[in-house]
Amino acid sequence: MRLKSIGIENFRNHRHLEFDPGQRITNIYGCNGSGKTSILEAIHYCALTKGFSGNSDRDCLMFGEEVFTIRSSFESDQGSETKVAVAYAPSKEKRILVNEQELQIFSRHIGLIPCVTFTPRELVIITGGPAERRRFMDTAICQYDRKYLSDLLQYRRVLQQRNALLSSYGDLAAVETSLEVLTDQLVTHAVEIVAARERFISSFSVMLDEVYRWQPDCAKSAITYHSSLHHHETQLSKKEMQAQFSERYRVLKKQELLRRQTLAGPHRDDLQLYLNGREIRKFASQGQQRAFLVAMKMTMHAYLHEHSDEMPVTLLDDLFSELDAKVSSVMLETLSSKGQVIITSTEKRDGNDITYFSIDEYRKTSGQER
Numbered sequence: 533m534r535l536k537s538i539g540i541e542n543f544r545n546h547r548h549l550e551f552d553p554g555q556r557i558t559n560i561y562g563c564n565g566s567g568k569t570s571i572l573e574a575i576h577y578c579a580l581t582k583g584f585s586g587n588s589d590r591d592c593l594m595f596g597e598e599v600f601t602i603r604s605s606f607e608s609d610q611g612s613e614t615k616v617a618v619a620y621a622p623s624k625e626k627r628i629l630v631n632e633q634e635l636q637i638f639s640r641h642i643g644l645i646p647c648v649t650f651t652p653r654e655l656v657i658i659t660g661g662p663a664e665r666r667r668f669m670d671t672a673i674c675q676y677d678r679k680y681l682s683d684l685l686q687y688r689r690v691l692q693q694r695n696a697l698l699s700s701y702g703d704l705a706a707v708e709t710s711l712e713v714l715t716d717q718l719v720t721h722a723v724e725i726v727a728a729r730e731r732f733i734s735s736f737s738v739m740l741d742e743v744y745r746w747q748p749d750c751a752k753s754a755i756t757y758h759s760s761l762h763h764h765e766t767q768l769s770k771k772e773m774q775a776q777f778s779e780r781y782r783v784l785k786k787q788e789l790l791r792r793q794t795l796a797g798p799h800r801d802d803l804q805l806y807l808n809g810r811e812i813r814k815f816a817s818q819g820q821q822r823a824f825l826v827a828m829k830m831t832m833h834a835y836l837h838e839h840s841d842e843m844p845v846t847l848l849d850d851l852f853s854e855l856d857a858k859v860s861s862v863m864l865e866t867l868s869s870k871g872q873v874i875i876t877s878t879e880k881r882d883g884n885d886i887t888y889f890s891i892d893e894y895r896k897t898s899g900q901e902r
């Protein structure tokens with residue numbers, strides 16, 4: 533998949549911007565705060581229906597404006613065109629149109645335009661809490677497994693209902709009956725989610741180790757998945773999982789009623805990341821942590837390509853400021869040999885076959901100087 537063109541109105545600091553990236557590497561450059569990340573954010577909206585920095589739709593609306601719009605055109609690896617338009621106004625729901633057809637369910641769009649990002653902020657995948665690692669895993673799986681996204685959404689809905697029930701002050705017998713029904717539903721979705729995560733991580737970890745090998749330290753890398761519902765080295769069948777998870781909730785019931793929340797499940801799971809058998813978060817240097825993140829992203833690119841028919845679009849934000857020259861150029865070369873890469877930097881980067889886009893020049897020529 534490749535982005536052919538994008539047009540942005542009233543999105544963050546861009547009142548109006550038109551941009552046609554190249555086939556391979558495109559370098560968007562400009563001074564700090566000129567709006568480089570904002571362009572990647574807009575591309576991410578078209579691919580995955582929201583931005584990557586955690587900002588809400590409202591945060592992305594230009595201050596003082598009433599509506600932002602993004603119009604884009606993508607070309608698939610087979611040559612067909614997909615047009616994606618996004619419009620948001622606080623007074624209305626966000627609207628997304630794919631080939632002029634309004635999307636009723638945004639989740640159906642996920643996976644159509646595979647996308648991998650790398651931003652310095654994402655180092656929290658390694659150094660931050662479990663939620664960051666779950667997001668990494670979920671973003672990857674959702675892009676090739678439609679069923680997973682639907683299980684995840686349903687799991688979240690049931691979890692919310694279950695937590696509301698646990699924190700309600702209803703009659704205990706009535707609460708227990710409803711709890712049983714909701715627990716059964718929760719277990720059904722949890723089994724699907726945990727099974728998909730286990731499958732993903734076991735093959736992702738093998739691929740990651742191969743990808744990491746070009747790093748100067750040649751360390752052995754691994755990722756393992758830790759489910760809060762079961763601790764088994766060997767993979768269980770779904771039926772076995774179903775029985776185990778139900779039993780786990782039965783044991784936890786008293787505690788859950790006391791603490792008024794669901795204490796185990798995919799929303800509490802985590803990944804553990806290792807270099808040479810030691811946990812990265814605790815023992816690796818900052819440089820090794822960054823290199824590991826690079827390897828994870830490169831693996832995600834390869835993984836998504838293997839599991840969907842399309843080559844992912846890669847968005848690299850501020851890569852050069854965070855990584856040493858060798859690591860960043862290997863990443864850029866490897867990814868751009870396998871698809872389109874759009875990269876931001878404060879200075880124009882030297883290199884062959886690069887399409888350049890200067891935000892400052894664009895502003896001058898379009899009469900939007902700051």
Ligand SMILES: Nc1ncnc2c1ncn2[C@@H]1O[C@H](COP(=O)(O)OP(=O)(O)OP(=O)(O)O)[C@@H](O)[C@H]1O
Pocket residue numbers: 543544545546562563564565566567568569570571590591592593594595850878
């Ligand atoms: N809703 C908004 N309306 C107007 N401006 C905004 C909005 N949200 C953010 N901005 C501003 O947009 C500008 C561009 O931010 P962006 O992160 O895209 O810049 P950047 O070129 O990537 O900067 P850096 O090189 O420092 O990372 C910032 O000055 C930011 O304050």
